[in-house]
Amino acid sequence: MRADARRNYEQILAAAEAEVARAGAEASLEEIARRAGVGSATLHRHFPSRQALLEAVFHDRVAALCTQAHDLAAGLTPQPVAPTSPPPAALSSPPPVGGGSADAGQALTGWLRSLASYGAVTRGLAKSLLGGVQNPTASTCEAMLVEAGNELLRPAQAAGAVRPEVTIIDLLTLVNAVSLATEGSPDADAEAARLVTLALDGVRPRG
Amino acid sequence: MRADARRNYEQILAAAEAEVARAGAEASLEEIARRAGVGSATLHRHFPSRQALLEAVFHDRVAALCTQAHDLAAGLTPQPVAPTSPPPAALSSPPPVGGGSADAGQALTGWLRSLASYGAVTRGLAKSLLGGVQNPTASTCEAMLVEAGNELLRPAQAAGAVRPEVTIIDLLTLVNAVSLATEGSPDADAEAARLVTLALDGVRPRG
DNA sequence: CAGAAAACGGGGTGGTCCCCCATTTCCCTC
DNA sequence: GAGGGAAATGGGGGACCACCCCGTTTTCTG
Numbered sequence: 001m002r003a004d005a006r007r008n009y010e011q012i013l014a015a016a017e018a019e020v021a022r023a024g025a026e027a028s029l030e031e032i033a034r035r036a037g038v039g040s041a042t043l044h045r046h047f048p049s050r051q052a053l054l055e056a057v058f059h060d061r062v063a064a065l066c067t068q069a070h071d072l073a074a075g076l077t078p079q080p081v082a083p084t085s086p087p088p089a090a091l092s093s094p095p096p097v098g099g100g101s102a103d104a105g106q107a108l109t110g111w112l113r114s115l116a117s118y119g120a121v122t123r124g125l126a127k128s129l130l131g132g133v134q135n136p137t138a139s140t141c142e143a144m145l146v147e148a149g150n151e152l153l154r155p156a157q158a159a160g161a162v163r164p165e166v167t168i169i170d171l172l173t174l175v176n177a178v179s180l181a182t183e184g185s186p187d188a189d190a191e192a193a194r195l196v197t198l199a200l201d202g203v204r205p206r207g
Numbered sequence: 208m209r210a211d212a213r214r215n216y217e218q219i220l221a222a223a224e225a226e227v228a229r230a231g232a233e234a235s236l237e238e239i240a241r242r243a244g245v246g247s248a249t250l251h252r253h254f255p256s257r258q259a260l261l262e263a264v265f266h267d268r269v270a271a272l273c274t275q276a277h278d279l280a281a282g283l284t285p286q287p288v289a290p291t292s293p294p295p296a297a298l299s300s301p302p303p304v305g306g307g308s309a310d311a312g313q314a315l316t317g318w319l320r321s322l323a324s325y326g327a328v329t330r331g332l333a334k335s336l337l338g339g340v341q342n343p344t345a346s347t348c349e350a351m352l353v354e355a356g357n358e359l360l361r362p363a364q365a366a367g368a369v370r371p372e373v374t375i376i377d378l379l380t381l382v383n384a385v386s387l388a389t390e391g392s393p394d395a396d397a398e399a400a401r402l403v404t405l406a407l408d409g410v411r412p413r414g
Numbered sequence: 415c416a417g418a419a420a421a422c423g424g425g426g427t428g429g430t431c432c433c434c435c436a437t438t439t440c441c442c443t444c
Numbered sequence: 445g446a447g448g449g450a451a452a453t454g455g456g457g458g459a460c461c462a463c464c465c466c467g468t469t470t471t472c473t474g
Contacts, residue, residue, distance in 0.1 A: 202409025246454030
């Protein structure tokens with residue numbers, strides 16, 4: 001890729017991050033191009049659709065959430081001999097207890113909660129994920145979340161904490177729906193986490 | 208209201224119903240005006256905002272859903288002496304068992320399921336309800352649903368089928384979120400009902 | 415350094431929302 | 445049944461938007 005192309009790409013991405021944070025997923029593409037100091041045609045050449053731009057904007061953050069899931073999952077299985085890299089600290093995940101395995105159900109639900117909070121607070125993220133949860137092949141972010149989520153869902157189901165017929169698509173759809181519905185309300189993150197907890201626990205009194 | 212005004216109002220409403228069913232909540236207002244055979248200014252005079260138009264479009268259907276909830280609730284409490292009207296048949300609700308009261312929890316969950324299915328199938332409905340669930344005073348449809356839902360939630364909580372800290376706002380937000388997330392998928396109604404059931408039951412195995 | 419290929423961006427097209435205001439339509443009174 | 449005034453209308457204009465064509469500029473390579 002030519003140097004000016006790469007430079008413009010980065011500038012557009014930076015402007016898009018700012019503008020989407022300000023105006024949500026429906027931010028004006030023209031305004032983004034304007035703030036990036038490029039013509040609108042350049043923006044459309046680099047990102048042929050709004051969805052493509054949103055994917056690029058959110059890719060790193062989604063990747064971080066997936067890393068978090070991966071690290072949580074690694075803390076569940078008795079650590080196999082790991083000759084690769086020293087385990088990098090998870091984003092903000094509670095460290096797995098001692099040297100043993102943490103609770104698989106809690107790892108999953110905790111991750112889903114933080115996912116919902118993050119989605120509710122990050123303007124435009126939930127909406128940009130909405131289209132693709134049903135058919136994740138169309139979207140890189142979706143596929144990443146599905147894979148990362150499955151790493152937590154499988155142990156949780158093996159531990160009997162989640163019914164076997166539940167799929168990660170079900171859970172991600174629910175969480176994303178909650179993010180979407182709570183986005184914009186005050187204390188969106190707490191509200192999203194609360195509703196996800198409610199949905200995961202069910203509405204009936206527990207024991 | 209003058210005769211021509213009323214006539215145009217009805218024509219706009221009919222065109223809006225068709226167009227929203229076809230293109231969803233983001234349907235073009237100009238196109239609606241065009242199909243109604245009126246100028247766009249007339250549309251904007253009758254419906255000052257898109258939200259106002261959507262409310263008018265969906266008002267009757269929401270009212271029907273509320274009536275259904277009301278009838279279900281009436282079947283729960285041992286019928287007090289009712290000197291008013293003979294109990295009208297609910298839209299499609301299963302008749303309360305025998306002469307006694309049906310299960311309060313099932314009445315609530317069944318209604319929420321049908322609400323989700325209806326919202327997932329009726330293009331634009333979920334989105335038009337999205338803005339107002341958090342502060343129902345702003346929206347007639349919201350307020351109607353909150354009131355109707357409460358008629359089912361209270362007995363369900365009294366019967367111990369729903370935890371006391373759960374509010375109808377929580378449940379409607381969840382249901383609406385699911386409708387929104389499943390809208391557009393094939394078998395949207397079944398998918399929505401399935402996810403609502405999942406959220407109401409929780410993901411853990413039921414002993 | 416020169417030429418070719420890649421990238422750029424101004425500006426056009428067709429669409430939207432929303433509003434102003436001259437014109438038309440209706441209703442009420444006589 | 446006719447006419448006056450108020451209510452309602454809608455064409456058209458402004459501001460904005462997504463998207464694309466194509467002459468121009470920039471970059472890389474030999």
